[in-house]
Amino acid sequence: MAEAHSAGDWITEQGLRWRRLAPFGVEVDHDLSRPLDSQVAEMFCRLLDREALILARGQALTMQQQQALSAPIGEDVHRAHAQDRGYISTEQDQAGGRGEFSYHSDNAYADMPMAAISLHAVDVVEGASSTQFVHAGQAYRSLPPALRARLDLLEAEMVKPASGYIGSRLCDVDDPQVEFSMPFAAVRTNPRTGERYIAVSEMQTARFLGMERDESRALLHEVYRHLYAPEACLEHRWRGGDFILWDNLALQHARGNLADVGRRILQRVVACLT
Numbered sequence: 483m484a485e486a487h488s489a490g491d492w493i494t495e496q497g498l499r500w501r502r503l504a505p506f507g508v509e510v511d512h513d514l515s516r517p518l519d520s521q522v523a524e525m526f527c528r529l530l531d532r533e534a535l536i537l538a539r540g541q542a543l544t545m546q547q548q549q550a551l552s553a554p555i556g557e558d559v560h561r562a563h564a565q566d567r568g569y570i571s572t573e574q575d576q577a578g579g580r581g582e583f584s585y586h587s588d589n590a591y592a593d594m595p596m597a598a599i600s601l602h603a604v605d606v607v608e609g610a611s612s613t614q615f616v617h618a619g620q621a622y623r624s625l626p627p628a629l630r631a632r633l634d635l636l637e638a639e640m641v642k643p644a645s646g647y648i649g650s651r652l653c654d655v656d657d658p659q660v661e662f663s664m665p666f667a668a669v670r671t672n673p674r675t676g677e678r679y680i681a682v683s684e685m686q687t688a689r690f691l692g693m694e695r696d697e698s699r700a701l702l703h704e705v706y707r708h709l710y711a712p713e714a715c716l717e718h719r720w721r722g723g724d725f726i727l728w729d730n731l732a733l734q735h736a737r738g739n740l741a742d743v744g745r746r747i748l749q750r751v752v753a754c755l756t
Contacts, residue, residue: 496525505716506617507535507728514538514725515547527554530598531675534617534732537718541725543602548751551727555674556597556753570601570748572740580740582649585616585710586685587734588752591640591664597674598753599735600727603720607744612719612737618679619732621709622669625680629704633680636668639688640681649739651684653702658688665691672731673755680709683734709734720746 489504492511497519499511508529512518518526530536543551545568572580589595601613622630643652644659652658668690670681684706690698708714718726728735730752740746 497522498525498529500529502533503535503537503716505714506533506620507537507615507716508533509537509539512538514541514551515543517550523554526551530555530727530729534619535615535716535726535728538725539721540723541602542723543725543749545749545751548600548602548725548749552598552600552751552753556755568750569604570746570750572743572746580743582739583735583737584649584651584683584685585614585734585736586683587618587681587730589730590681590683590686591642591662591666593664594755596730596752597755598727599730600725600751600753602749603722603724603747604749605745605747606720606722606724607746608721609719611740611743611746612717613726614736614738615716615718615728615733616709616714617732618681618709618734619672619677621714622678622680625705625708629708632701633668633705637665637691638668638682639691640664640666640686641688643685648685651706652686652688653684653699660688663688670731672729675729675732677732679732680705684710685736720748 488501488509490502492499492501500508502508512522526536587595588599625633640663641652641660642662644661647655647658650658666681668682669678671678682702682705687702689695690701
């Protein structure tokens with residue numbers, strides 16, 4: 483797993499200064515607390531569509547300013563559900579607590595997964611915690627042709643696991659407890675970009691449909707070896723003021739155990755497709 487680092491020189495395009503990260507994504511050098519003019523906003527959205535992840539450091543964003551950055555993508559779920567405070571905090575008793583989250587995309591077990599997610603580090607111990615990402619679109623394109631052709635034809639049982647299983651590779655668990663289950667294609671199309679991506683994930687996929695459990699598990703492991711290859715993973719270690727916006731369909735994300743990371747408060751905005 484590689485910590486996010488620059489893979490290119492700074493480029494200024496349509497008034498927005500940015501550079502590529504490795505193995506994917508971009509970093510922008512811009513004060514995002516100020517309203518983006520139309521040219522910069524267009525470039526910002528284009529970078530998200532093209533690169534799937536945008537990192538900006540040293541930001542100081544209110545919830546409203548963070549919501550404005552996601553507005554072109556879709557409706558903010560927190561506006562529709564006021565009971566969701568929009569924060570991930572080690573100071574609160576939340577689902578999952580401080581435990582590990584294995585790789586997943588939010589709401590991948592539903593008809594309409596979240597389109598994009600952003601996190602803003604309001605109060606963190608510098609470098610103590612991280613979020614990991616993999617690019618499910620890039621992974622699909624680079625699958626061996628025979629495996630890609632096979633995956634194209636399959637459906638998977640996608641689930642919302644009970645809280646005790648969110649750090650697991652679910653296909654390896656016998657009879658896990660789940661809160662919700664739906665069949666979906668193993669490969670789906672991002673409605674915003676038209677990109678095909680691997681939709682199965684270690685947290686949310688119980689099995690492939692139409693095959694024996696051992697065969698399903700073996701095939702999922704084969705897909706995961708490719709999808710979660712260490713060189714394909716991007717790890718972002720949080721510093722105060724960091725802001726990350728990512729395409730929740732193109733990317734999957736995970737986190738390690740937070741038991742010993744100290745105070746960690748991330749401001750969260752989730753955009754649903756309109």
